[in-house]
Amino acid sequence: MYRINPPGVYAHESAMTEPRLRARVERVAAALAPPRVPVVFTDEQLPELIWEGRWTEGLKPMGTLPEVRDPVLVFSTFRFDGKEAERGAWFDQLGTGIGGHLRNALVGGGAFHWFPAGLKEDPYRKEKVCRACWRLHFQVGCLHRCAYCGYGGVLVTMVNVEEYIEHLDRLIERHPWQLTYLLEDDADVLCLEPELGCLGPIIEYFGTLKDRYLIIHTKSANVEWMLPLKHNGNTILVWSLSGPEQSRTLEPKTGTLEERVEAARLCQEAGYTVRYKFKPILPITGWREDGARAVATALTRTRPDVISLCTFMWMECAEMVRRVGRDRFDPHFLAAAEAAADTIGGLRTAPFPEDARAEMYEHYLTEIRRWNETVPVSLSTESPSMWRRFEDRLGMNAANYVCGCGPQSTPWLRQLPCSAWQGVERNDQGLRGTW
Ligand code: SF4
The missing domain is CATH 3.80.30.30 (pyruvate-formate lyase- activating enzyme)
Incomplete structure (x- = not known):
């Protein structure tokens, strides 16, 4: 993987419970330069982390920033529990300044997006x-720092790929x-x-x-x-x-x-x-x-x-x-x-x-x-x-x-x-x- 030094490394509790998921988090965290131990968080703790860690500072087109850093790195899971909209509504009323696909990922949603182009x-x-x-x-955010792009600042990656594939299989069949x-x-x-x-x-x-x-x-x-x-x-x-x-x-x-x-x-x-x-x-x-x-x-x-x-x-x-x-x-x-x-x-x-x-x-x-x-x-x-x-x-x-x-x-x-x-x-x- 790329050699990166994120300003903060976080893992939602759901990414740390199963050994297979936790191993993914730990492998990436150990390969950071320098290696890191992620801060584990719950949904309730998320807004405070966003404010304290100033996550939104890097969420701007990268060519407009005086200095571009590696993004904050967040490990999480798709929860597939049908409560993404409820968590999303809760998140929106907090006024963190985070919306769109990044917001969806932070509340454990957004796996499969219907793109109705031409309809x-x-x-x-x-x-x-x-x-x-x-x-x-599967992820939101990027390490590449393209000047014209706004996908720096925060990178959320999901880790429950086996469960993701089960749901994807149903979508493909339909x-x-x-x-x-x-x-x-x-x-x-x-x-x-x-x-x-x-x-x-x-x-x-x-x-x-x-x-x-x-x-x-x-x-x-x-x-x-x-x-x-x-x-x-x-x-x-x-x-x-x-x-x-x-x-x-x-x-x-x-x-x-x-x-x-x-x-x-x-x-x-x-x-x-x-x-x-x-x-x-x-x-x-x-x-x-x-x-x-x-x-x-x-x-x-x-x-x-x-x-x-x-x-x-x-x-x-x-x-x-x-x-x-x-x-x-x-x-x-x-x-x-x-x-x-x-x-x-x-x-x-x-x-x-x-x-x-x-x-x-x-x-x-x-x-x-x-x-x-x-x-x-x-x-x-x-x-x-x-x-x-x-x-x-x-x-x-x-x-x-x-x-x-x-x-x-x-x-x-x-x-x-x-x-x-x-x-x-x-x-x-x-x-x-x-x-
Ligand atoms: S590679 Fe794509 S997503 Fe990544 S910074 Fe460049 S334009 Fe943005």
Whole structure:
């Protein structure tokens, strides 16, 4: 696992009762630098610890902090007792300033999240194209310190993986239309392994299934421990890649470009399916050369089954500048984002206007085709109009594209056989851990 020195190390009492769970906590705590003994806490003690330990200080976009430290480390369990909402309501009235997925994890919930992208209940379905599915969670928080990201500050990891897998098994059985399951978009789950000992059992569980796949999304190079696992070809690893300059300056604790690609090569050799997302494509000074290097490094050393492209999105221009720093940008793209702020600010695809995003995609597509003429390339969380603009060139459209973490994007598929929303139905009545 990574060498880290968290400002505080805590374990919920539920993580310390069973010897198997406790051993996971103790292995990680012993591998910290220096080794630590976790503070064991109950639900009632949690708010005091949050206030005393100033947990919320690091819960800001990391590029906006004067100093970024390793996150507070919290071990806990999913409780699967049907009382997550009750505990959540109790937690909310305390006013700790912690919400969202981190709050869910701190009250022992949030294992399986229904993500309704593109369905009627998705308020953003006209702004971005993505796929409805269940998403898996096991951790919240990250060690990588990406400047544009807010997942530093606190890292909660669950430790009761055997119980988690039992509930996951029921969820999978109820959703025959969902073929792949993404773990995780709130954390990078490779960082505490193999000491944590939770990801291996999840990979090997998927290895026992027929035509169901685990997708792990990462920027880490910590893979050697997973090479001998019995994955049975049912785990797909997706690396987000960026050029060497972006990774060095803005993603300081991730694997470098070279390290991520070497990790992908090792996994490919060990029989895992390997994919890439060039994400987020940030038009920093020299981004064309940076991107070309990333593409060449990846495609001369490995054979991904699919590639997705995604420019920097999800926020207003001023907020992006606050996180990344004005001086880092290619002036042409910064000017385009600033000029568009009044018209596209607030859209999911902001801050860059469509023409600027298309220019970035054009560049990456050209570079990809230089090295690989056939790998499917799709757009990630792009607008319907961007899809119309690129569909002929990509040979796929908004309804049938394959991508890095789509629920029907099984290994080496070149196009979905039907619309991504055909047959999609939520069916979790009576199951535990869903939200
Ligand atoms: S790797 Fe992902 S989750 Fe981790 S800090 Fe970077 S952007 Fe955030």
